[in-house]
Amino acid sequence: MSQIKITQVKSIIDSPKNQKLTIQALGLGKISKSVLVESTPQIAGMLRKVHHLVEVKEL
Incomplete structure (x- = not known):
């Protein structure tokens, strides 16, 4: 499978609880933090829920 790089670009303050938990499950939590994960x-599905808070790049 291919890997993707997910970078948080917006704050989770004032976001619903389910979006905050999704960001944490992805391994993010601070602006500009990036993680590499398998696609x-x-x-x-997690990215669809928080697409407005993150930036995704395929490697």
Whole structure:
């Protein structure tokens, strides 16, 4: 599978609880923090929920 780089670009302050928990589950939490993860259907669903808070790049 391919890897994707997820970078948080916006704050989670004033976001609903489910979006805050999704950001934490992705391994993020601070602006400009990045993680490399495998591209799976589960990750894709998480990204759909918080697409306005993160930036995604395929490697």
